[in-house]
Amino acid sequence: MKTLADLKKIREKAQEEMKLRDGKVRIKIVVGMGTSGIAMGAREVMKTFLEEISNRNLTDVIVTQTGEKGLSSMEPLVDVIEEGKPKVTYGNMTPEKARRVVAEHIVNGRVVSDYVVSTGD
């Protein structure tokens, strides 16, 4: 390391590794992981989200989980929460659908209306 630019490079890479801790994220993907969610395959869905986000190197998106959301018949349920926009809830998710949500909604900002269960709180 010889210059401030070198330092900056290391910093940016390390910050990416620590993004979970700083709370500054653009989009939060919340996967419903109650008993019924898990029974319907929520873990596979969450894994797919994690893989997609990692593959696309999306640094400002985090995936987290929550408990039972009440709408058991539509599990697995996934919320996409973006700063300043109404929450979007997707239902009956599968790994394939998750990939499409990442490609269209997370990356390009177009809500995938085919899978939407509800919007807003």
Added chain:
Amino acid sequence: MSLKRIDLLICCGSGCISAGSLKIKERFQEVLAEKGISNEVNIIETGCMGPCDYGPVMVVYPEGVFYKSVKPEDVEEIVTEHFLKGRPVQRLMLKEEERVVPSKKEIPFYRKQVKVALANCGFINPESLEEYIATGGYEALGTVLTTMNPQQVIDVVKASGLRGRGGGGFPTHMKWQLVHDIESDQKYIICNGDEGDPGAFMDRSVLEGDPHRVIEGMMIGAYAIGATKGFFYIRAEYPLAIKRIRNALKQAKEAGLMGENIFGSNFSFEAEVRTGAGAFVCGEETALIQSIQGERGNPTPKPPYPAVKGLWNKPTVVNNVETFANIPTIFLRGADWFASMGTETSKGTKVFALTGDVNNTGLVEVPMGITLRELIFDVGGGIANGHEFKAVQLGGPSGGCLTREHLDVPVDYETLKERGAMMGSGGVIVMNDQKCMVNVAKFFIGFCVDESCGKCSPCRIGLKHMYNILDRITKGEGKEGDIEELQQLGETISRLSLCGLGQTAPNPVLSTIRYFREEYESHIRDHSCQTKVCPDLFHLMIDKERCIGCSLCARKCPVSCISGSREEKYTISQTECIKCGNCQDVCPVKAIDRIPGMHPDVLNRLKEKQNIIIEE
């Protein structure tokens, strides 16, 4: 490919390690592997998070859920409920008035705190250079080396108002300016990590939790004064701190942050660790220098000050760990920002180790000028076990105690000094109404008697004499004039001792006499310890109304001084009793009380003994 979705920060400060955090970490690794989600959770060992009383503690991000007192058997529940199903385990979270506190930042303990020196403590992995850099680490050093000259650096520190955090509160920029102005072929910079006050663990926590910050602060100082060589003097009782600093030094060298021509400038620097052998006096800068040189750790007269003739007779700056830890942030956020916190003469924040009879013992960092009430009752959560606040000892064995009437005074260097206490390095020992102040004073003087290096006679002989008087008083053998003699001795020792140890050692006695004189008087005149602490000045009595005659006390008494029967109940033979308290512990009906004051039988015996001595 990184699938990490959870950062699990386990506090691995010394407190939590002794509470078992390493076992918990292993258990997490096992359970995560069993459930097949090892690759989704990042386990990070951090430095001290602060609330040591609740240890082992941990924080789970991104939610920031704070878990306390976690045991290995709780790990499985945390993994299956929280990590897999997203339901934080409420029973392990902190509760405030029946409400579960959802995340770390909402815990009352943290609310009034402002973290500068401790900013990364408990947040980053102290063994990772990258994580320190991610928080802005070494940027201040890079900026300083590439854009500022040494005088400009000193000017920034001057504008920030930073003063030494080790005890005396000497302005940091003045030390730096003195050495900067002296021409010399070699200068040194030393980090004083010989923290020895009972109940203090601020420096240890910073060294363990954020070692690179201290190194960066030292290097900025070295550049300002023109030193090329630095020493970390850390006491051998801090093995983890030594290990982490050594590791950080190695990383910095490998990354090119230490060595020749750092950041392409003409500044070259290297540093190494020297360990102390456990003498309290080596925290005094001249003794510390002697110790690094391989001599016996004895202080030397000042002047010459280390700034003029220090290590190997070269100009030397000795700064405390916390002082260095403040430096990088002052350069990153600006001197004005730092100076905006605190009082007229004391700027910035101060780290305190809260210990004693307070609910939230642990490590805290608050703005200077906070009142003792806020520190003890808001941050500290008040007095534990429903007792009343009595006094607080600030500054360890060199400091003094303050009382209830001082609760609203601001904590800064000058105000504390005026009231007979001192900032010291930041140890805050809170005492409840069950504490005997004469005994407390005796404890601190005893500590200083043990730690006196013996070089100068006021400290070596005078302190021992003070100890003997206090010892007599606590044994009921005090006499009229003892208090005055203690005061006179104390003032003489303060004035005549060679170094800071002797100059400040009488403070606990002088301040307890100042604020609790009536306790000394009742020990001497009434042969009574109202708090029932001094064993010779209270006695144990069995209440015959409550006694059920079970004989348990008599059977458990180690000196067999309790006798009686089921019908007559039991009595203690006062002249033989050693006040061990066993009988109180075993009594099933709590019929045994501690009564302040010597029992008349014992007092008469004592008087007879004294008369015999006088007649001889």
